[in-house]
Amino acid sequence: TKEMPSYKLSYFNGRGRAELIRIMFAEAGVKFVDDRITDNWPKRKAEFPFGQLPVLEIDGTQLSQTAAIVGYLAKKFNFLSEDDLTNGKVQEIIGIFGDCFAKLPFFEKDEKKKAAAVAEQVNTKIIPAFTKIQEKFVPDCSSTLLGEFTVADMALLTVVDSINDFDKTVFENFPKLKKVYNDTCARPKIAAYLKTRPETPF
Secondary structure, three states: OOOOEEEEEEOOOHHHHHHHHHHHHHHOOOOOOEEOOOOOOHHHHHOOOOOOOOEEEEEOEEOOOOOHHHHHHHOOOOOOOOOHHHHHHHHHHHHHHHHHHOOOOOOOOOOOHHHHHHHHHHHHHHHHHHHHHHHHHHOOOOOOOOOOOHHHHHHHHHHHHHOOOOOOOOOHHHHHHHHHHHHHOHHHHHHHHHHHHHOOOO
């Protein structure tokens, strides 16, 4: 058997775009160095190929872009389906969740502007997206979005946590998605990770 590569994930000290990657490592039971960059980002920016985070280092080779890292690990850790069309749906769902996450005002200080931005994102992007995903994909009483456990279920967990930072009521109207979220959070390795992860503002 080939030795497991060594992994180092560099990101800011928050959940953000790296949390799905951290949860994938937890579910896979694979150790990695969780490099959380705090106040020294300007100095460290030059270490990374495009000056952006997250970056995953695999035995010294850097891979950037969240979608590329998630795709690489999903294949490596068998978090995909054996069916190509289902995997197309996995990518579709993750892309839609990315759109939901993209405009959440994590760094807006003005409370009025923040509330307005959240309301707009919830009404124009998140509610329509969640409605479509619940209707189009999720089987009744399912613990998973597509009828089998994939990286899409872990992506749901991370996007819901981010939305809940701003508005905890949104998710109440989606019982099928809520079941998938709760069942994903209850998977033993993920549950253990969620209990011990650092509390961060985003």
